[in-house]
Amino acid sequence: MMVLLSGNEAIARGAIEAGVRVAAGYPGTPSTEILEALARAGGGAYVQWSTNEKVALDVALGAAMGGVRAMATMKHVGLNVAADTFMTAAYTGVRGGLVVVSADDPGLHSSQNEQDNRLYARFAGVPLLEPADSREARDFTVLAFDLSEEFDTPVLLRTTTRIAHCRGVVTPGPVREGGPRGFERDPRKYVMLPAFARDRHAVLLRRLAALAEYAETSPVNVEEMGDPAVGIITGGIAYQYVRDVLPDASVFKLGLTHPLPLRRLREFAARVGRLIVVEELEPFLEERIRAAGVAVEGKEFFPRTGELTPDLVRAGLARAGVIPESRSRAAAREPAMPRPPVLCPGCPHVVPYLVLRSIGAVVAGDIGCYTLAAMAPLSAMDSCVAMGCSIGMALGLARAGTAPGPVVATIGDSTFLHAGIPGLIDAVYIRTPVTVLILDNGTTAMTGGQPHPGTGVTLQGTETRAVDLARLCGALGVDHVQVVDPYDVGATSQARCAATAHRGVSVVITNRPCVEAPVKIRDAPFRVIEDACTACQACMNLGCPAIAWTDGWYEGRRRVAIDGPACTGCTVCAQICPTQAIVPIAEAPGPRAHGAAPAEVAHE
Amino acid sequence: MSDVRSLLLVGVGGQGVILAGTIVASACLRAGMDVKKSEVHGMAQRGGAVYSHIRYGPRVHSPLVEEGGADVLVAFEWAEGLRWLPYLRDGGVLIINTEAVVPPAACRDRRGWTPGYPEVDVARLRGRAGEVLACNARALARRLKHQKVANTILLGVLASRLDLPDAAWQEAIAATVPASTVEINLRAYQEGRRLTFPRDTAPVDGSRRPVQARPSSRDGATAFLIDVVDGWCKGCDICVRVCPEHCLRLNGRERVEVIDAAACTGCRLCEWLCPDFAIAVRGVAPVLPDTARRTE
Structure with a gap:
């Protein structure tokens, strides 16, 4: 079947x-x-x-x-x-x-x-x-x-x-x-x-x-002979694009791309006029074939960066003179609105970065959802290179002595276990004064919520013994380890103050689970009391996708509303709202059904 | 190659675009077609733009649709439909949900307060596609008392324009969605399939759509001065922490000073929250050249 x-x-x-x-x-x-x-x-x-x-x-x-x-x-x-x-x-x-x-x-x-x-x-x-x-x-x-x-x-x-x-x-x-x-x-x-x-x-x-x-x-290296004027050597996804753009061409499709069948490639070259390699990224096949003494073209027509698409293959073959220049579509193109990926509503990574930005910390970041904190409005990350890099790079930044603020490494739980522990040992052992913020959401969130040794369950869902991050850090010799609730803005801010003031290596571990995996966490959603909102934009600085502008105005600024169905009830915006305009939907005055769209606002 | 059909499903992470694409591909398979479907996973799903390319026919090579090559573009969200419009072939069918999912990045212009979201206006699509089928799928789903089936309604609309047998669609839906939701999804599919256009095309209601210009009567100043009375400030730091635009800081003498007056939006949180009345914010005559719109 x-x-x-x-x-x-x-x-x-x-x-x-x-x-x-x-x-x-x-x-x-x-x-x-x-x-x-x-x-x-x-x-x-x-x-x-x-x-x-x-x-x-x-x-x-x-x-x-x-x-x-x-x-x-x-x-x-x-x-x-x-x-x-x-x-x-x-x-x-x-x-x-x-x-x-x-x-x-x-x-x-x-x-x-x-x-x-x-x-x-x-x-x-x-x-x-x-x-x-x-x-x-x-x-x-x-x-x-x-x-x-x-x-x-x-x-x-x-x-x-x-x-x-x-x-x-x-x-x-x-x-x-x-x-x-x-x-x-x-x-x-x-x-x-x-x-x-x-x-x-x-x-x-x-x-x-x-x-x-x-x-x-090998049966996975296949010559598909067609029009002998041009021979294409290709493999992987590029083969599919070539077949669509040049249905009649002679194609040598490589399934085994190392080592190469050079004798057969030479025979193929002898049977066709021009020989062109179509491959994504590096000229991996092209250079080997050329080194074998076969005249071949390739990367002069196709980009070495990014992924190939049928359009790029068509354009490249047109540049090579194999097919006529494709018709240019003169259709009016809308300037596309940027829609970058964002941290989810209720993401426990938001507040830690909010408080780091407010003290002008130099933040060595790492690989995970939280890398998105580098983008506006949080704008609170200065580096992200490879898994586990944050801690070692923070040590280097601290040793360089040039950072304008406290040096902080931020790293997710899965990334910490993956490659962060040796960096922390280094920090403790050599006594480098840095703060490490472990954003423990209990899962490998960016890839869809896979368990890791800190989760306590295996891939099959059977329970096992979870690594206790706080005790692990203590065992490594970190003498300031604090666990904090990242939904508590005040507590997170204070934990940050205590940690960066500590003379030596300090670790702060946040303890809220990811709101999307392994289970979707949905608490009572919040709403904005229209008349109480002074449009100060403090909540907009969270970058929460559930909060957006309305057509309501206050002193020339746009008021905001919360999209009820999208809100996870994390309470963070309500904590930072200076006018207490954000309240649970259930407690809000006036009739407003759960999930209703924000009322149209007439404020003139 | 011409006997291969190309579909493009586009939307925003969380709208069910990938699931919908799986249903379409499954229906193609059940109709005896070769089919390929390319989709996005990973980082882009975090509220970003999501798409699914589907190509089916007797023999399919590329899983990707070329620009100008889609027979049908199904947009689960308004702005995403506009983004992908160049992929629709001449005379192709555009199925578009008029619902707007406004990203946080579109609400960041704190000078002009203009949302960076394209206006939802079905009339603008006239002539941009062979056939435009626009509806507010979320509102239609609410009528079925089930918000989450908006994507299935749009699939029903798509089914009405494709040559795949109805049974293949129904089997594909039943085999793909969670068992407890098969019935409501099949109803949503039928609802979409039966929709007649353009009678139902009017955006029904409901979406957040901050597109109005600033009301002139509310028009305030666009530049502000922050006055600090140095002698009254005791360096408590409240205003520095509360300023949404990071305009203030404590200087070496533990007194507040203005470091970025140009970023001030005049929210006056610093003024209101200062326990010593040491800060005042004044609107001044706009210094920016964008005054034409504001004059009365």
Whole structure:
């Protein structure tokens, strides 16, 4: 039966069919749904969220060494974290199949960079598979496990946002039977002492040569011969755009993009007139093909930044003279209203940043929803680079001695556990006076609310022991640890004062759960008493999406109203309103049904 | 390629755009089509713009719709419809919800107080699409006593303009939405499918729509002076903390001083809350050149 699966779900399906036994990962857009789908499917696989991507890959590598099929999933920048293990796993090889899934994010839909992880395959010397839709995501995952065992190597399966988050038709296949290969002691293969590792490097190079031979006959590298005037070499999502824009062209579609089938590519080049590579981001294929002595064009027509689209492929091929210039649409274009992502109504991250801004703190931020506090109106973050960076960068800023205010690191709970703890140890041990604000909302919110070791439940929902962040910080030697309710503006402000005044390392932990996950928290909503609002805009400084201007005026300024159905009842705006104009809907004077739109205001 | 149909569903995070897209794709599959659907997850969902591209036909390659390539654009929100209008092909169908979801970023002009939200005016769409089907889906959903089915109503409208069988839609809805809401969603779908345009196109009511210009009789000053009586100020910090525009600070002598008078909107919180009457805010003749609109 045919089903509609996202690329991520298709990878999970492929892993099930291939008989995966252990799968681990860390949530990260666009990779997150792979493990979630795998966990939902149940079956014989052990599936877990790890504390970070390196641990996930360690878990998977250990399982592979134990002779079962294993998978590690992560977003592109996650592979940087796991790179230490990844690079040497290419030396050790595997016993059970090991597939590393890297979901890249060209165009930075939800990432801090758009690095092209195909380069990791060449760097580490492992085979690289790139599916072009959900059907291939499933097929290639099965193939990846087979290749991994046949060639004794980890296999990198690389997707992009347009593969991971695109749904397509998949015909599931049977689940492969077959017992694990079992563990076998082999220190020369798995203990990477210099003496052993030297040998393994040579093994790796021999293996790559064998893989290059395989590439020449691999069924996932396909010539689709058509009009021989122009030959296109492409793979992944770019293949789909090429097929739409040039339905009749000759296309060499690469599914295995490292190592390349150079003999077949040369033959293809000889059969076509011009040879053009269409690929997203780096000229990864183009440079290899050119280095092999084949005349090829590519990045002079297509951007090296952002993601490709059918429009960009069309424009590039027009620039190359392959197709006529596309008709320009002269349609009047509306100046688009900006609609950047914002913190949700009731988000517990708002008040901590509000109080940090008010003291002019220099804030080293981190990766999570709270990075949005860098935007107006909170405008309270000075840096965000990589997972866990905030604390180390705060130490550097403090040591630089140039900050105009107190130096504060802000980091989410999941990010703190992922990569923040070593920075905090550093701070305590070297006695650097910084304040660390751990925004503990109990979940990995940005990726949709996955549990982490501080949550107390596993991916499957079974209860386990949660890390106690306050006690952890105390154990590291932090002598000022305070837990505060971030919905209490006064208490949060005072906690901030006490922490920044403390001479030494101080930690403040906020303790309100995310309002969206794992459960939607909806308390009694609030409203604005029209006549009491002096339009001072203090509440508008929260950036709450539930508060907006009305057509009511006060002394030349716009009054505000709260969208009842959107309000979560967090009470923060009511606390900061200087005229007590914000009250729970239930207590408000006058008839106003729950959820009614703000009354039209006539104030003239 | 011409036998592939391209649909674009656009809206704001939380409106159910992705779920609606899943229903459409599922209906295509049930009708025996090849189908691909691309969507947004992650950061953009935090109240940002959300879209779902859907393409179906005998064989689909690209999951993305080209600019000028959408046969139907379904806008679950007014401004998002305007944003994506260039993606509609000549003669394509525009289905647009007249509901406005005003983002906080559109309420930030504290000089001119003009919301940065485009006016909701269906007449402006005339000639911009082969067919314009505009309705206030949230208001229609309220009639069904179920706010959340606005997206399903719009799906019903979409279904009325596509060649997919009714049974495929109904099965897709039943298989996709939570079991407890199947019945109300099917009713909403039928409601949308039956809607006749343009009789029902008038925006029914209800949406926040701050588009009126400043009433001239209320027109105050647009520039302000903040006077501080230094000798009365005891440095309590109240005005500094309360100022929404961060105009004030305590100086080295623990006395308040004005650091950004240009940002003052004249809310006078500092004046009202000063326990020592040490601050006064005065409106002065506007220094900005935007006076034409204000003169009476």
